[in-house]
Amino acid sequence: MTAEATATVLPRAAAAATALRRRAVFSRIPWTLIIFLLMATVPWVGSRYDTFLAAQITIDALFAVSLNLLLGTTGLISFGHVAYFGVGAYVCGILMKTYGVAFYLAFPAAGLGAALFALIAGYFCVRLIKLYFAMLTLAFSQIVWAIAYKWNDVTGGDQGLPEIPYPHLDWMSAIPGCGDLSIGARFYLLTLLLVAVSLAIVHRVVRSPFGRVLTTIRDNPERAAFLGINVRLYQLAAFVVAGGLAGLAGALYGIFSRGVFADYVFWSKSAEIVIMTILGGTGYFWGPPVGAAALVWLNQVITDYTQYWSFVLGAILLALLFGFPGGIVGGLDLLWQRLKRLRNA
Amino acid sequence: MLEVSGISKSFGGFRAVSNVSLTVATRQIAAVIGPNGAGKSTLFNLITGHLRPDSGTVRLDGRDITGAPPYRICRMGIGRSFQRTNIFPQLTVFENLQAAFLVHHRRGRNFWTRADTLYRDDTAALLASVGLTGYERTVAGTLSYGNQKQLELGLALASGPAVLLLDEPTAGMSATETHETIGLLERIAAERALTLLFTEHDMDVVFSIAQKIAVLHQGQIIAEGRPAEVRGDPEVRRVYLGQGLAHAQ
Ligand SMILES: Nc1ncnc2c1ncn2[C@@H]1O[C@H](COP(=O)(O)OP(=O)(O)OP(=O)(O)O)[C@@H](O)[C@H]1O
Ligand SMILES: [Mg+2]
Numbered sequence: 187m188t189a190e191a192t193a194t195v196l197p198r199a200a201a202a203a204t205a206l207r208r209r210a211v212f213s214r215i216p217w218t219l220i221i222f223l224l225m226a227t228v229p230w231v232g233s234r235y236d237t238f239l240a241a242q243i244t245i246d247a248l249f250a251v252s253l254n255l256l257l258g259t260t261g262l263i264s265f266g267h268v269a270y271f272g273v274g275a276y277v278c279g280i281l282m283k284t285y286g287v288a289f290y291l292a293f294p295a296a297g298l299g300a301a302l303f304a305l306i307a308g309y310f311c312v313r314l315i316k317l318y319f320a321m322l323t324l325a326f327s328q329i330v331w332a333i334a335y336k337w338n339d340v341t342g343g344d345q346g347l348p349e350i351p352y353p354h355l356d357w358m359s360a361i362p363g364c365g366d367l368s369i370g371a372r373f374y375l376l377t378l379l380l381v382a383v384s385l386a387i388v389h390r391v392v393r394s395p396f397g398r399v400l401t402t403i404r405d406n407p408e409r410a411a412f413l414g415i416n417v418r419l420y421q422l423a424a425f426v427v428a429g430g431l432a433g434l435a436g437a438l439y440g441i442f443s444r445g446v447f448a449d450y451v452f453w454s455k456s457a458e459i460v461i462m463t464i465l466g467g468t469g470y471f472w473g474p475p476v477g478a479a480a481l482v483w484l485n486q487v488i489t490d491y492t493q494y495w496s497f498v499l500g501a502i503l504l505a506l507l508f509g510f511p512g513g514i515v516g517g518l519d520l521l522w523q524r525l526k527r528l529r530n531a
Numbered sequence: 532m533l534e535v536s537g538i539s540k541s542f543g544g545f546r547a548v549s550n551v552s553l554t555v556a557t558r559q560i561a562a563v564i565g566p567n568g569a570g571k572s573t574l575f576n577l578i579t580g581h582l583r584p585d586s587g588t589v590r591l592d593g594r595d596i597t598g599a600p601p602y603r604i605c606r607m608g609i610g611r612s613f614q615r616t617n618i619f620p621q622l623t624v625f626e627n628l629q630a631a632f633l634v635h636h637r638r639g640r641n642f643w644t645r646a647d648t649l650y651r652d653d654t655a656a657l658l659a660s661v662g663l664t665g666y667e668r669t670v671a672g673t674l675s676y677g678n679q680k681q682l683e684l685g686l687a688l689a690s691g692p693a694v695l696l697l698d699e700p701t702a703g704m705s706a707t708e709t710h711e712t713i714g715l716l717e718r719i720a721a722e723r724a725l726t727l728l729f730t731e732h733d734m735d736v737v738f739s740i741a742q743k744i745a746v747l748h749q750g751q752i753i754a755e756g757r758p759a760e761v762r763g764d765p766e767v768r769r770v771y772l773g774q775g776l777a778h779a780q
Binding site for chain 2: 390393408411412413415
């Protein structure tokens, strides 16, 4: 090899090695931990309103991730996911307000209640395919809405269940720096912790053999059946897990917004969560949380023109369907792949 | 032993499979041939539970499996490949076969272990034996048609079947690929003591490996027997084989 050739080859190899190292470092940064810690600082560095928004994003993130277990992982389209969110919110709210049950019992009970209802509804839904499945989920959510609206004695009917108590969070005063926090801010921190733990568990489950089975069903249910998979049973299992998680999100939401109302379970909320999930990217675990953050933020930006909110949602949906099928995270991923290729070229 | 007796299936008055009986002995390699629309795929779908027969029975080693759902039939030891390739297009090649092993070993109820750490060696070995080493990280949907067929064969083999049904395993493959696949099939059938039933339009393939041939025409079996017998059958010559057969001789 001539000296000249060596001179050009060497720097290139060195550059490639640096790029490789940089990429390895980049992917080894614990992004999720950093974002969790940043979110946890909001009550100190932000306003009360910022904390309110952060709580909304956190709860919606869990709700959207639970939907994506159906949409992105199992390939089931639910138009009625808000039903399980609502059941969770009512179970937790009724237990805490009417019966004075402690949050630490009411919260898991909400998840179990929603999962149980998902088991019943899912039993019928998984017998249908595609659009029919979606329509039946919608029908069940409308039933929940009707019950919430009409069953005055238990749900408070059109008055709802206002003034659900906060859990006892006095113990947080013992944590340095938390002494001065309002009860709302403390509840936000608890919410953040519970959602983080739930997401960590879902993340693990999606990568488990169970999760892999769900992805085969999404990709090709016919073939999945002929690997020996009882497709309906697994679809039902996914439906129950997703319903339970949505119930947990609903329980947090009821307390966070100081009441549970029939409006929470109206079908348009299901549509919103579907849009949120697609906006973030159904093909990625962190897609739905990103979608939640984006949609909550967008709602703030155009809050002065709230009558246009449906219009904005519609426009986003169109843009997604035609321009960005992978959602925000899908778009970023694509960009990242392009940059990598450019650098390697 | 696979025994199909007197099986029939109609689609809205049209008899796609009509009173078909067929026996494949253990470790036998049998072929079902017949012109397009003869009812070959329908017959397979009846055996594997994808369609419910109007009448007749299917038995596996004496056990009645008629009308059982596909996932049960698969667990009872029947594997199959489909005429139109049928894989998991968004998963990688490795994930496709790994998933098949996970299911075969009944790990689907495990919610906690990382799936990608399990059955790696089994998966790698099977990938090698169906000739897909080097494609591990390729997204299955982007494979060439021939490679997808190989992957499908791998999926069918991962569940360790005793009886393997292959619907046109070499359709769309190049001559070389066909040759390799046939070699592979013969090898695997011998290694694993498989009972093999396949359909195929390529008469060279059929006559090179089948020990028994059944000829299906308009939903009915018109001839059945050893390759030499079927080849000489005047009825078969008339309705189907013609020049293709002369070529194969
Ligand atoms: N689900 C169905 N509904 C209605 N008709 C069907 C259905 N499946 C198959 N048929 C008809 O039954 C007949 C047999 O089809 P089949 O697919 O079994 O043929 P085949 O022998 O596999 O043909 P090929 O060699 O083209 O694969 C065809 O006429 C087909 O149109
Ligand atoms: Mg066919």
